[in-house]
Amino acid sequence: MKKILYILGIWGNGGIEKVISTYCERLDKTEYEISILPIEMRESVFTEKVNQLGIHMIIPSQKVKGNFICKYRIRQEIILDVVRNTQYDIIHYHNSNAVSYIYINAIKRCCPKTKVILHSHGDDAEAPFVKMKRLFNAVIRKIYQNIPDFYAACSENAGKWLFSEAAYNSQRYKTFHNAFDTKIYCINETSRNEIRMTLNIESKYLLGTVGRFCYQKNPEFILEVIRRLYDAGMDFSFLWVGDGDERESIMCKVKGEAFAEKIIFMRFSDDIPGIMSAMDAFLLPSKYEGLGLVLIEALCAGLPCYASDKIPRATKLTDKIKYLSIESPVEWANVILKDVDNGYIVRDNVDNFLASRKYPETEILQSVFNLDVLMMDLNDVYRKLLK
Numbered sequence: 001m002k003k004i005l006y007i008l009g010i011w012g013n014g015g016i017e018k019v020i021s022t023y024c025e026r027l028d029k030t031e032y033e034i035s036i037l038p039i040e041m042r043e044s045v046f047t048e049k050v051n052q053l054g055i056h057m058i059i060p061s062q063k064v065k066g067n068f069i070c071k072y073r074i075r076q077e078i079i080l081d082v083v084r085n086t087q088y089d090i091i092h093y094h095n096s097n098a099v100s101y102i103y104i105n106a107i108k109r110c111c112p113k114t115k116v117i118l119h120s121h122g123d124d125a126e127a128p129f130v131k132m133k134r135l136f137n138a139v140i141r142k143i144y145q146n147i148p149d150f151y152a153a154c155s156e157n158a159g160k161w162l163f164s165e166a167a168y169n170s171q172r173y174k175t176f177h178n179a180f181d182t183k184i185y186c187i188n189e190t191s192r193n194e195i196r197m198t199l200n201i202e203s204k205y206l207l208g209t210v211g212r213f214c215y216q217k218n219p220e221f222i223l224e225v226i227r228r229l230y231d232a233g234m235d236f237s238f239l240w241v242g243d244g245d246e247r248e249s250i251m252c253k254v255k256g257e258a259f260a261e262k263i264i265f266m267r268f269s270d271d272i273p274g275i276m277s278a279m280d281a282f283l284l285p286s287k288y289e290g291l292g293l294v295l296i297e298a299l300c301a302g303l304p305c306y307a308s309d310k311i312p313r314a315t316k317l318t319d320k321i322k323y324l325s326i327e328s329p330v331e332w333a334n335v336i337l338k339d340v341d342n343g344y345i346v347r348d349n350v351d352n353f354l355a356s357r358k359y360p361e362t363e364i365l366q367s368v369f370n371l372d373v374l375m376m377d378l379n380d381v382y383r384k385l386l387k
Helices: 015-026 047-053 070-082 097-112 130-143 158-163 187-197 219-231 247-254 272-276 293-298 327-343 361-365 371-386
Strands: 002-009 032-041 089-094 116-120 149-155 173-175 205-210 236-241 264-268 281-283 307-308 320-322
Touching: 002 070, 002 371, 015 032, 015 047, 015 089, 015 264, 015 371, 032 070, 070 097, 089 097, 089 371, 097 116, 097 130, 116 130, 116 158, 116 371, 149 158, 158 173, 187 272, 205 272, 205 293, 219 236, 219 247, 219 293, 219 327, 236 272, 247 264, 272 293, 272 371, 281 293, 281 320, 281 327, 307 327, 320 327
Parallel strands: 002 032, 002 089, 089 116, 116 149, 149 173, 205 236, 205 281, 236 264, 281 307, 307 320
Antiparallel strands: none
C-alpha cells in the first residue's frame, strides 16, 4: 500500500479542505494509505468526515506564532518532524504562495525518494504587502521551478500564478478543477422551508454569501452593496456564512447602521447545501480567486450568482452567473434590483420556482467539474509518479 500525505496551511472550512476531503472519500483505501498534515488546526465541518473515512489526521507539533521569520521556521519544523518519521511515497502539497517552494525544497532534501506535487489554489497575493509578495512569487518560482516532481492547479490562472511558464507548459503540469459531489446541492424544499422558518425570513428575498471574512473575499464591498439595496427599499435579508480574521471588525461596522437588521451572521454550517437551498441569490465579490469553488456549489443549487470580474471564467457552469466590476457597489445593487423586478431572482410565490432552480446535470457532466473524470486524472498522475 502506497502512502500519501496531504499538506495544507490551515484545516478549517475552506475550499482546499473540501477538495482534500473529496480526494480522501474517492481514492481507493486498499491502494493508498492517506494522512493529512495541516500546519494549523481550526474547527472544521470536514474533520468528522475524514475521521469516519479512516484518514490519519496529524496534529501539528507546534503552534504557529511570532513574526514572519518565526512562523516560517515553525512551519518548516512541523513539516520536517512528520516527513522524517514516515516514508511517504507521495506528498501532495496544497498552497497558493511561493513560500511552499522553500518547504518543498526542504522536504526533497530530507526525503529525496518521495514524489512531491505542488498544487496551486490561488491566483494572486494576500494583503498586506501585495506588490512585495508578487515580486517574491516571481523570483522564487523561477529559482525552484525544478524542485517539485509535478505541478497541479485548480484553474489555469492559479497555475500561471504559482508556476513558471516553463513548468506550466511542461508535461509535469495538469489543471485539476475542484470537482466534488454536486448533486447534494440540488435544491431541497424541506431544508429551504425549515431554514427560512428558523431565520424568520418568511417571504423576503434572501441574498447571501459563504466564505471567510478576509481581504480576499472583499467584505467591505458586500456591506456597501447591502447599504444600497436597503436605501432602495428592497425587501430582503442577507445571510452571511463564514468565519475569519475580519469577522468581528465587520460585525462592529454593522452595529449602528440602519441596515443592521437585514444581516444574519452565521458561522460555518455542516449543511451548506441546505443553506443554499434557502437562499434566492448568491454574491461573491472577491478580489481574486484560484477558482471560486463556492460559486459552483451555488450554481448547482440553481441560484442566480453575482460574481467579481476577477474570478476565473471556468466558474461559468451555467448562464445564471453575472460577472461584475468590484469598482462599483452601486452597479451590483442596480443589477440585483433590476433582476428582482424582471423576475430573474425568483421566490416561492411563483409557479416556476422549482424550474428556475433546476440542477444543471447536463452542464456538470460536460464540464471540468465532472468528479469521475477528475478522479481518473488524479489516479493517473499518482500511478505515473509511483512507477
